Amino acid sequence: MSSPTFSSSSTADDVASAFSNEIAGKNVLITGTSKNGIGFETALAIAKHGANLVIITGYNDQRLKESENAIKAQVPTANIRRLVLDLASLSAVRTAADEVNSYSEPIHVLIHNAAAAISPFKLTVDNLETQMATAHIGPFLFTKLILPKVLASASPSPSPYTPRVVFVSSMAIRSGSGSGVNFETIAKPDAATYDAMDAYSQAKCANVMTALELCKRARGRVNAYSLHPGVIFTNMIQKEESRELAQASGLMNADGKPNTTGGVEWKTLAQGAATTVTAAFDPRLNDKPGAFLSDCAVNDEIVPAHCTDPGNRAKLWEVTEGIVGEKFVF
Template sequence: MSSYPTFSFHTTADEVATAFSEIIAGKNVLVTGTSLNGIGFDTARVIAKYANLVVITGYNEDRLKLTEEAIKKEIPSANIRRLILDLSSLAAVRSAAAEVNSWPEPLHVLINNAAAIIAPFKLTVDNLENQIATGHIGPFLLTKLLTPKLLAAHSATYTPRVVFLSSVGHALSPGINFATLGHPDEKQFQSMAAYYDTKAANVLTAVELSRRAKGRVLAYSLHPGAIFTKIMQKEEAPAGLQAIGVLDEKGQPKDESIFKSIPQGAATTVVAAFDPRIEGAAGAYLNDCVLANELVSAFCSDPANADKLWEVTEEIIGEKFEFSS
């Protein structure tokens, strides 16, 4: 393992994928949220160079086709499969998961990349707050339903992985209000707070998934870095990011040196998905392509909070997420 390179803030997803090309070879990977010019797209693109199968997802068929076309234009040999997935709808998640479970292939890596735009209060079809539904509850259900596919990939020499894209913003959450998670209260809602809570939920879910899986599945959460993607430029995101000093009064990056390119932003995801050096750190949080548990907030470092979130989310989806002994 000492032959693998050292990664950093500046490392690109292409560099990580090249380093782990032999590990990626033969793997089947599902990436949520793969629209063009996003982190998920670049993640899928670099993995598709070496993987057996890359499943790309989105709720818009036309945009999903554009993603597939862009990847195949660069990598004609890429094996891409499109999956319509609306994470804001529990019924839609169940439908998409049923389709995946009908396929013959096992699933080696599930990358929960998708997130909702930071926006005003909005209820989903299930009467859940849209950000937490799309960024946590939907991915939780998807992961639960695809776990048999992941376990089918387990062998004496390989352990499947689940990756959750979080953010350093998780540390700005004072603590998830478990009482309103399934019963949102518009009067208590703040768009940036909902974003922070969602990212905190991602960290907690990775911790608890790894604990409950007992080595059969490895889960990780990560901060991809500050990347000036479309999600930073829509709805209420600019005002919220201005308030914490990330964007200037014109909605542009205040300090270019802290921002990453999209290829740099996708790099930590690929590390979490394939780096063999982190196998012994299940549930860990990564930043700049390396383990960074010291950056995890006190709330997200408390195992009791991880257990509580798991149980509350099970109640919301109406299903137990358990690993048979």
């Protein structure tokens, strides 16, 4: 049987269908799964193609219930579990992690999809910048706390399996400079120097750096990947707080619709989730830990040096440990 090939137009269902044998029986936790988002589309495709358990998360249980109902409307047999997880609160992250650690099942795949809106300067309850907290610091702590559940899914030969952690990043990593992240403002955000798009780029750089450093420190016990899903008209970009910036950058027209004449190649939600499903289940990635994907394929050459630099990655890891007040060790 030939290996499947995908393109920018492939959907999450296309990929999940091709890798249904890898999905079957797996327990998958996906952050940020509200309807009209790529996390929801990822959860739907995985549930449709045989996952044993799909854990959907978000900070609003009512919206999670809507997502659960929408998935079950298409896949009545889906085993969906809701988890309230507010990544913008370290206390809430710890509470959610305690709940996961009480589950009887291991976690085969952890997908970090959630992100905050690209918006004016805002602090979390922990006095952290919201984009960096939601996309990097909260996920870092959550991964550290549920690591035993992730490691418990590993299996030796004759059917070896290495757990996966997937970070939904962005091509915005290429707009950063220097170290890719500002190590001073991660712990002490500065409203005077804040730029919303730069903050987004820094958070997405942090995703790539964490994936690479996690692979290094795990020494083969976990495989982590990061990816660019494409440009998608998700619920995040449609939020009122993001609208002005989206219009100023040319992504959105004055009427609030996607700008299809500005040279941007828009993807549907299902197309946007395809690369996430690839990163989570494509067995061809087993010997490519730390890979960066776009359009369902490895695309490491586009990752800038400020993301791959070992010194930057180690420093980000240590700075983040300092913020959460815990050492992330194996």
